[in-house]
Amino acid sequence: MERTLIILKPDAVQRGLTGDIIQRFERRGLKVVALKMLQVERSLAEEHYAIHRERPFYSGLVEYIISSPVVVMALEGKNAVKVARQSIGATNPAEAAPGTIRADFALEIGRNLIHGSDSPENAVNELALWFNESDFAPHTRVSEPWLYE
Ligand code: DAT
Ligand code: MG
Numbered sequence: 001m002e003r004t005l006i007i008l009k010p011d012a013v014q015r016g017l018t019g020d021i022i023q024r025f026e027r028r029g030l031k032v033v034a035l036k037m038l039q040v041e042r043s044l045a046e047e048h049y050a051i052h053r054e055r056p057f058y059s060g061l062v063e064y065i066i067s068s069p070v071v072v073m074a075l076e077g078k079n080a081v082k083v084a085r086q087s088i089g090a091t092n093p094a095e096a097a098p099g100t101i102r103a104d105f106a107l108e109i110g111r112n113l114i115h116g117s118d119s120p121e122n123a124v125n126e127l128a129l130w131f132n133e134s135d136f137a138p139h140t141r142v143s144e145p146w147l148y149e
Pocket of ligand 2: 116
């Protein structure tokens, strides 16, 4: 089993879409093992997006993430990183496949609703950045034999 970090960005919260988005992951079979809402500190936003520090959109990206509260969660499941990215869709909602979260709920790259870790290694690092070990509530669900053979 693998875990991935998901951030429902300020537009998802402000537009009242957090429930719809979480439901999509739950319906797919991914398990929420940590979940919290918070106002992001600038320093955390800067660290999370450090890889983009030199990009022209970096300062706007940081301002966007700290502009209003976010919902952050850890999803667990087989290939969680890959399948969550697939359900999220391409970075630019205008290019995202229909049926993905970004295509179905968003229009612009700078308001693309959601973050998902892009590799298992980055997922481990991002989860450590956003959560403490005590934030996790590992559990077994009765549905698991019906999700995994
Ligand atoms: P993703 O969020 O799909 O992993 P990314 O890691 O390349 O995409 O970029 C992080 C975020 O930065 C992305 O969700 C939106 C913003 N972003 C990326 N490329 C951009 C661009 N060309 N113009 C404006 N914002 C951009
Ligand atoms: Mg990324």
